[in-house]
Amino acid sequence: MTDREQLVRDHVELENAGDYTAVIKTFERPRYEYVATDEVYDGPEEVLDHFEELHRAFPDQLIEVMDLHSADEAILIEAVARGTHTGPFRGLPPTGKRFEQPFLGIFVFEDDGLVCERVYYDTATVLQQLGIARDPLSLTGGIELLASHPLTIGRGLVRRVIGR
Amino acid sequence: MPPNPLMRRKREQIVREHMDSENRHEFGATLATFHHPRYELVGTREVHDGPEEVMAYFEETRRAFPDQRNELLALHHADAAVLVEAVVRGTHTGPLGNLPPTGRSFELPILAVFVFDDDKLVCERVYFDTITTLRQLGLARDPLSLGGQLQTLVGHPWAIGRGMVRRATGR
Numbered sequence: 295m296t297d298r299e300q301l302v303r304d305h306v307e308l309e310n311a312g313d314y315t316a317v318i319k320t321f322e323r324p325r326y327e328y329v330a331t332d333e334v335y336d337g338p339e340e341v342l343d344h345f346e347e348l349h350r351a352f353p354d355q356l357i358e359v360m361d362l363h364s365a366d367e368a369i370l371i372e373a374v375a376r377g378t379h380t381g382p383f384r385g386l387p388p389t390g391k392r393f394e395q396p397f398l399g400i401f402v403f404e405d406d407g408l409v410c411e412r413v414y415y416d417t418a419t420v421l422q423q424l425g426i427a428r429d430p431l432s433l434t435g436g437i438e439l440l441a442s443h444p445l446t447i448g449r450g451l452v453r454r455v456i457g458r
Numbered sequence: 459m460p461p462n463p464l465m466r467r468k469r470e471q472i473v474r475e476h477m478d479s480e481n482r483h484e485f486g487a488t489l490a491t492f493h494h495p496r497y498e499l500v501g502t503r504e505v506h507d508g509p510e511e512v513m514a515y516f517e518e519t520r521r522a523f524p525d526q527r528n529e530l531l532a533l534h535h536a537d538a539a540v541l542v543e544a545v546v547r548g549t550h551t552g553p554l555g556n557l558p559p560t561g562r563s564f565e566l567p568i569l570a571v572f573v574f575d576d577d578k579l580v581c582e583r584v585y586f587d588t589i590t591t592l593r594q595l596g597l598a599r600d601p602l603s604l605g606g607q608l609q610t611l612v613g614h615p616w617a618i619g620r621g622m623v624r625r626a627t628g629r
Contacts, residue, residue: 363537414569416500417589
Protein backbone atom coordinates (compact mmCIF):
# COMPACT_ATOMS: atom_id res chain seq x y z
CA MET A 295 0.00 0.00 0.00
CA THR A 296 1.37 3.45 -0.92
CA ASP A 297 1.58 6.32 1.59
CA ARG A 298 -1.34 8.05 -0.08
CA GLU A 299 -3.54 4.95 0.05
CA GLN A 300 -2.68 4.53 3.74
CA LEU A 301 -3.57 8.18 4.36
CA VAL A 302 -6.98 7.76 2.71
CA ARG A 303 -7.69 4.58 4.69
CA ASP A 304 -6.68 6.38 7.91
CA HIS A 305 -8.89 9.34 6.98
CA VAL A 306 -11.95 7.08 6.62
CA GLU A 307 -11.19 5.14 9.81
CA LEU A 308 -10.75 8.30 11.89
CA GLU A 309 -14.02 9.64 10.48
CA ASN A 310 -15.76 6.41 11.51
CA ALA A 311 -14.23 6.75 14.99
CA GLY A 312 -15.60 10.31 15.22
CA ASP A 313 -12.11 11.75 15.77
CA TYR A 314 -12.65 14.82 13.57
CA THR A 315 -9.62 16.78 14.78
CA ALA A 316 -7.47 13.88 13.61
CA VAL A 317 -9.37 13.66 10.30
CA ILE A 318 -8.57 17.32 9.66
CA LYS A 319 -4.89 16.58 10.25
CA THR A 320 -4.93 14.09 7.34
CA PHE A 321 -5.34 17.17 5.09
CA GLU A 322 -2.53 19.46 4.01
CA ARG A 323 -5.34 22.00 3.43
CA PRO A 324 -8.80 20.84 4.60
CA ARG A 325 -11.47 21.25 1.93
CA TYR A 326 -14.69 19.44 0.97
CA GLU A 327 -16.61 19.87 -2.26
CA TYR A 328 -20.06 18.32 -2.73
CA VAL A 329 -20.75 18.27 -6.45
CA ALA A 330 -24.53 17.68 -6.25
CA THR A 331 -25.30 20.58 -3.92
CA ASP A 332 -22.43 22.96 -4.83
CA GLU A 333 -21.48 23.01 -1.14
CA VAL A 334 -17.85 23.87 -0.36
CA TYR A 335 -16.25 23.75 3.09
CA ASP A 336 -12.84 25.35 3.06
CA GLY A 337 -10.33 25.59 5.90
CA PRO A 338 -10.23 23.79 9.28
CA GLU A 339 -13.11 25.72 10.93
CA GLU A 340 -15.63 25.17 8.13
CA VAL A 341 -14.67 21.51 7.74
CA LEU A 342 -14.95 20.87 11.50
CA ASP A 343 -18.38 22.60 11.60
CA HIS A 344 -19.46 20.40 8.71
CA PHE A 345 -18.38 17.20 10.49
CA GLU A 346 -20.18 18.31 13.64
CA GLU A 347 -23.38 19.10 11.76
CA LEU A 348 -23.37 15.63 10.18
CA HIS A 349 -22.52 13.97 13.49
CA ARG A 350 -25.46 15.71 15.23
CA ALA A 351 -27.88 14.48 12.53
CA PHE A 352 -26.40 10.99 12.00
CA PRO A 353 -24.29 10.13 15.10
CA ASP A 354 -23.83 6.46 14.13
CA GLN A 355 -22.71 7.11 10.54
CA LEU A 356 -20.15 4.61 9.23
CA ILE A 357 -18.34 4.53 5.90
CA GLU A 358 -17.37 1.29 4.20
CA VAL A 359 -14.86 1.45 1.36
CA MET A 360 -15.90 -0.94 -1.42
CA ASP A 361 -13.15 -0.14 -3.91
CA LEU A 362 -10.09 2.11 -3.94
CA HIS A 363 -8.60 3.44 -7.20
CA SER A 364 -5.13 4.91 -7.14
CA ALA A 365 -4.47 7.49 -9.90
CA ASP A 366 -1.69 10.04 -10.56
CA GLU A 367 -3.09 13.09 -8.74
CA ALA A 368 -5.88 11.47 -6.78
CA ILE A 369 -7.17 8.45 -4.92
CA LEU A 370 -10.80 7.67 -5.71
CA ILE A 371 -12.95 5.53 -3.43
CA GLU A 372 -16.25 3.88 -4.17
CA ALA A 373 -17.90 3.63 -0.79
CA VAL A 374 -21.18 3.34 1.11
CA ALA A 375 -22.16 5.55 4.05
CA ARG A 376 -24.76 4.15 6.46
CA GLY A 377 -26.42 5.85 9.38
CA THR A 378 -29.58 6.68 11.33
CA HIS A 379 -31.21 10.09 11.28
CA THR A 380 -31.58 10.70 15.03
CA GLY A 381 -30.72 14.41 15.21
CA PRO A 382 -31.93 17.61 13.50
CA PHE A 383 -30.53 18.41 10.05
CA ARG A 384 -30.95 21.91 8.58
CA GLY A 385 -34.49 22.41 9.78
CA LEU A 386 -35.56 18.80 9.28
CA PRO A 387 -36.46 17.13 12.56
CA PRO A 388 -35.03 13.61 13.07
CA THR A 389 -37.01 10.93 11.25
CA GLY A 390 -35.41 7.98 13.09
CA LYS A 391 -34.88 6.24 9.75
CA ARG A 392 -31.76 4.54 8.45
CA PHE A 393 -30.05 5.36 5.20
CA GLU A 394 -27.53 3.62 2.98
CA GLN A 395 -25.84 5.99 0.55
CA PRO A 396 -23.32 4.91 -2.12
CA PHE A 397 -20.87 7.67 -3.01
CA LEU A 398 -17.65 8.31 -4.85
CA GLY A 399 -14.99 10.36 -3.06
CA ILE A 400 -12.04 11.89 -4.93
CA PHE A 401 -9.12 12.61 -2.62
CA VAL A 402 -7.06 15.20 -4.50
CA PHE A 403 -3.33 15.33 -3.76
CA GLU A 404 -0.68 17.93 -4.42
CA ASP A 405 2.62 16.12 -4.05
CA ASP A 406 1.88 13.94 -1.04
CA GLY A 407 -0.45 16.41 0.67
CA LEU A 408 -4.23 15.91 0.66
CA VAL A 409 -5.84 19.20 -0.44
CA CYS A 410 -9.47 18.32 -1.16
CA GLU A 411 -12.13 15.63 -0.93
CA ARG A 412 -14.68 15.99 -3.73
CA VAL A 413 -17.82 13.90 -3.31
CA TYR A 414 -20.28 12.62 -5.91
CA TYR A 415 -23.56 11.16 -4.63
CA ASP A 416 -27.28 11.11 -5.29
CA THR A 417 -29.18 13.39 -2.89
CA ALA A 418 -32.50 11.71 -3.74
CA THR A 419 -31.30 8.35 -2.40
CA VAL A 420 -30.93 9.50 1.20
CA LEU A 421 -34.09 11.66 1.11
CA GLN A 422 -36.16 8.74 -0.18
CA GLN A 423 -34.79 6.47 2.54
CA LEU A 424 -35.56 9.04 5.23
CA GLY A 425 -39.13 9.11 3.86
CA ILE A 426 -39.05 12.77 2.82
CA ALA A 427 -38.97 12.38 -0.97
CA ARG A 428 -40.36 9.94 -3.48
CA ASP A 429 -39.01 8.71 -6.77
CA PRO A 430 -40.67 11.09 -9.27
CA LEU A 431 -40.84 8.30 -11.87
CA SER A 432 -42.83 5.99 -9.56
CA LEU A 433 -46.64 6.16 -9.45
CA THR A 434 -47.05 7.89 -6.07
CA GLY A 435 -44.07 10.13 -6.90
CA GLY A 436 -45.76 11.04 -10.18
CA ILE A 437 -49.01 11.93 -8.42
CA GLU A 438 -47.14 14.00 -5.85
CA LEU A 439 -45.24 15.73 -8.64
CA LEU A 440 -48.47 16.57 -10.46
CA ALA A 441 -49.95 17.94 -7.24
CA SER A 442 -46.95 20.11 -6.41
CA HIS A 443 -45.81 21.20 -9.89
CA PRO A 444 -49.07 21.54 -11.87
CA LEU A 445 -47.76 24.29 -14.14
CA THR A 446 -44.65 22.45 -15.32
CA ILE A 447 -46.53 19.20 -15.87
CA GLY A 448 -49.48 20.99 -17.42
CA ARG A 449 -47.23 22.77 -19.90
CA GLY A 450 -45.55 19.46 -20.72
CA LEU A 451 -48.90 17.76 -21.35
CA VAL A 452 -50.02 20.61 -23.61
CA ARG A 453 -46.74 20.38 -25.52
CA ARG A 454 -47.25 16.62 -25.95
CA VAL A 455 -50.83 17.01 -27.17
CA ILE A 456 -50.08 19.75 -29.68
CA GLY A 457 -46.85 18.04 -30.69
CA ARG A 458 -44.46 20.97 -30.07
CA MET B 459 -0.50 -3.62 -11.01
CA PRO B 460 -0.54 -0.05 -12.40
CA PRO B 461 -1.20 0.03 -16.16
CA ASN B 462 1.87 0.61 -18.35
CA PRO B 463 1.91 3.59 -20.78
CA LEU B 464 0.77 1.45 -23.70
CA MET B 465 -2.19 0.10 -21.74
CA ARG B 466 -3.08 3.60 -20.56
CA ARG B 467 -3.08 4.88 -24.13
CA LYS B 468 -5.27 2.01 -25.29
CA ARG B 469 -7.79 2.47 -22.47
CA GLU B 470 -7.90 6.24 -22.90
CA GLN B 471 -8.58 5.83 -26.62
CA ILE B 472 -11.52 3.52 -25.85
CA VAL B 473 -12.98 5.91 -23.26
CA ARG B 474 -12.63 8.95 -25.54
CA GLU B 475 -14.17 7.11 -28.51
CA HIS B 476 -16.99 5.95 -26.20
CA MET B 477 -17.81 9.51 -25.16
CA ASP B 478 -17.26 11.08 -28.61
CA SER B 479 -19.44 8.53 -30.41
CA GLU B 480 -22.23 9.31 -27.91
CA ASN B 481 -21.94 12.98 -28.90
CA ARG B 482 -22.07 12.01 -32.59
CA HIS B 483 -25.17 9.88 -31.80
CA GLU B 484 -23.40 6.82 -33.23
CA PHE B 485 -24.61 4.46 -30.56
CA GLY B 486 -23.58 1.37 -32.52
CA ALA B 487 -20.00 2.66 -32.23
CA THR B 488 -20.50 3.40 -28.52
CA LEU B 489 -21.76 -0.13 -27.97
CA ALA B 490 -18.71 -1.48 -29.83
CA THR B 491 -16.33 0.20 -27.34
CA PHE B 492 -17.54 -2.37 -24.78
CA HIS B 493 -16.16 -5.89 -24.64
CA HIS B 494 -19.25 -6.57 -22.55
CA PRO B 495 -21.87 -3.77 -22.64
CA ARG B 496 -23.07 -2.92 -19.14
CA TYR B 497 -24.23 0.24 -17.36
CA GLU B 498 -24.68 0.64 -13.63
CA LEU B 499 -26.39 3.88 -12.57
CA VAL B 500 -25.65 4.15 -8.88
CA GLY B 501 -28.20 6.82 -7.90
CA THR B 502 -31.18 5.04 -9.40
CA ARG B 503 -29.84 1.48 -8.86
CA GLU B 504 -30.50 0.76 -12.56
CA VAL B 505 -28.45 -1.92 -14.32
CA HIS B 506 -28.50 -2.34 -18.11
CA ASP B 507 -26.67 -5.50 -19.09
CA GLY B 508 -25.94 -6.89 -22.54
CA PRO B 509 -26.22 -5.24 -25.98
CA GLU B 510 -30.04 -5.19 -26.17
CA GLU B 511 -30.57 -3.57 -22.76
CA VAL B 512 -27.78 -1.04 -23.29
CA MET B 513 -29.09 -0.07 -26.74
CA ALA B 514 -32.60 0.32 -25.30
CA TYR B 515 -31.14 2.57 -22.58
CA PHE B 516 -29.41 4.78 -25.19
CA GLU B 517 -32.67 5.02 -27.13
CA GLU B 518 -34.76 5.88 -24.07
CA THR B 519 -32.47 8.69 -22.85
CA ARG B 520 -32.09 10.17 -26.33
CA ARG B 521 -35.88 10.10 -26.84
CA ALA B 522 -36.17 12.29 -23.73
CA PHE B 523 -33.06 14.42 -24.44
CA PRO B 524 -32.28 14.20 -28.20
CA ASP B 525 -29.48 16.81 -27.98
CA GLN B 526 -27.75 15.19 -24.98
CA ARG B 527 -23.97 15.57 -25.04
CA ASN B 528 -21.04 15.16 -22.68
CA GLU B 529 -17.90 17.17 -21.96
CA LEU B 530 -14.90 15.49 -20.39
CA LEU B 531 -13.35 17.53 -17.55
CA ALA B 532 -10.75 15.19 -16.04
CA LEU B 533 -9.57 11.66 -16.59
CA HIS B 534 -7.91 9.47 -13.91
CA HIS B 535 -6.05 6.26 -14.72
CA ALA B 536 -6.21 3.61 -11.99
CA ASP B 537 -5.20 -0.08 -11.98
CA ALA B 538 -8.47 -1.59 -13.16
CA ALA B 539 -10.44 1.47 -14.26
CA VAL B 540 -10.39 4.85 -15.94
CA LEU B 541 -12.42 7.36 -13.93
CA VAL B 542 -13.85 10.37 -15.72
CA GLU B 543 -15.27 13.60 -14.35
CA ALA B 544 -17.63 15.05 -16.94
CA VAL B 545 -20.63 17.31 -17.48
CA VAL B 546 -23.71 16.10 -19.35
CA ARG B 547 -26.02 18.67 -20.92
CA GLY B 548 -29.34 18.27 -22.70
CA THR B 549 -32.84 19.59 -23.35
CA HIS B 550 -35.94 17.69 -22.28
CA THR B 551 -37.93 17.68 -25.53
CA GLY B 552 -39.26 14.10 -25.46
CA PRO B 553 -41.09 11.90 -22.91
CA LEU B 554 -39.08 10.61 -19.92
CA GLY B 555 -40.85 7.62 -18.38
CA ASN B 556 -44.35 8.97 -17.64
CA LEU B 557 -43.16 12.56 -17.66
CA PRO B 558 -44.10 14.63 -20.68
CA PRO B 559 -41.35 16.93 -22.10
CA THR B 560 -40.80 20.13 -20.12
CA GLY B 561 -38.72 21.86 -22.83
CA ARG B 562 -36.10 22.77 -20.20
CA SER B 563 -32.34 22.26 -20.30
CA PHE B 564 -30.14 20.63 -17.71
CA GLU B 565 -26.45 20.52 -16.87
CA LEU B 566 -25.35 17.55 -14.74
CA PRO B 567 -21.88 16.80 -13.36
CA ILE B 568 -21.16 13.06 -13.34
CA LEU B 569 -18.38 10.73 -12.37
CA ALA B 570 -18.08 7.67 -14.62
CA VAL B 571 -16.04 4.63 -13.62
CA PHE B 572 -15.02 2.81 -16.82
CA VAL B 573 -14.15 -0.66 -15.52
CA PHE B 574 -11.49 -2.50 -17.50
CA ASP B 575 -10.45 -6.12 -17.60
CA ASP B 576 -6.96 -5.69 -19.08
CA ASP B 577 -7.69 -3.52 -22.15
CA LYS B 578 -11.34 -4.57 -22.38
CA LEU B 579 -14.15 -2.26 -21.25
CA VAL B 580 -16.64 -4.36 -19.28
CA CYS B 581 -18.79 -1.81 -17.41
CA GLU B 582 -19.54 1.88 -17.04
CA ARG B 583 -20.66 2.72 -13.50
CA VAL B 584 -22.00 6.27 -13.15
CA TYR B 585 -22.32 8.43 -10.03
CA PHE B 586 -24.60 11.45 -10.34
CA ASP B 587 -27.36 13.35 -8.55
CA THR B 588 -30.87 12.75 -9.89
CA ILE B 589 -32.29 15.82 -8.11
CA THR B 590 -29.83 18.15 -9.90
CA THR B 591 -31.50 17.24 -13.21
CA LEU B 592 -35.08 17.19 -11.91
CA ARG B 593 -34.63 20.59 -10.26
CA GLN B 594 -33.44 22.17 -13.52
CA LEU B 595 -36.38 20.59 -15.38
CA GLY B 596 -38.68 22.21 -12.79
CA LEU B 597 -39.73 18.79 -11.43
CA ALA B 598 -38.19 18.96 -7.97
CA ARG B 599 -37.17 21.55 -5.41
CA ASP B 600 -34.21 21.56 -3.08
CA PRO B 601 -35.81 19.89 -0.02
CA LEU B 602 -33.81 22.14 2.32
CA SER B 603 -35.02 25.40 0.70
CA LEU B 604 -38.16 27.11 2.06
CA GLY B 605 -40.34 26.07 -0.90
CA GLY B 606 -38.92 22.57 -0.71
CA GLN B 607 -39.59 22.35 3.03
CA LEU B 608 -43.19 23.44 2.59
CA GLN B 609 -43.59 20.87 -0.14
CA THR B 610 -42.05 18.21 2.08
CA LEU B 611 -44.46 19.08 4.87
CA VAL B 612 -47.45 18.98 2.53
CA GLY B 613 -46.35 15.81 0.76
CA HIS B 614 -44.94 13.90 3.75
CA PRO B 615 -46.93 14.91 6.83
CA TRP B 616 -46.39 11.53 8.48
CA ALA B 617 -42.58 11.48 8.34
CA ILE B 618 -42.29 15.09 9.44
CA GLY B 619 -44.98 14.76 12.13
CA ARG B 620 -43.27 11.74 13.67
CA GLY B 621 -39.98 13.64 13.60
CA MET B 622 -41.49 16.64 15.38
CA VAL B 623 -43.02 14.41 18.06
CA ARG B 624 -39.67 12.68 18.50
CA ARG B 625 -37.94 16.05 18.88
CA ALA B 626 -40.52 17.31 21.36
CA THR B 627 -40.37 14.19 23.50
CA GLY B 628 -36.59 14.01 23.22
CA ARG B 629 -36.50 10.49 21.82
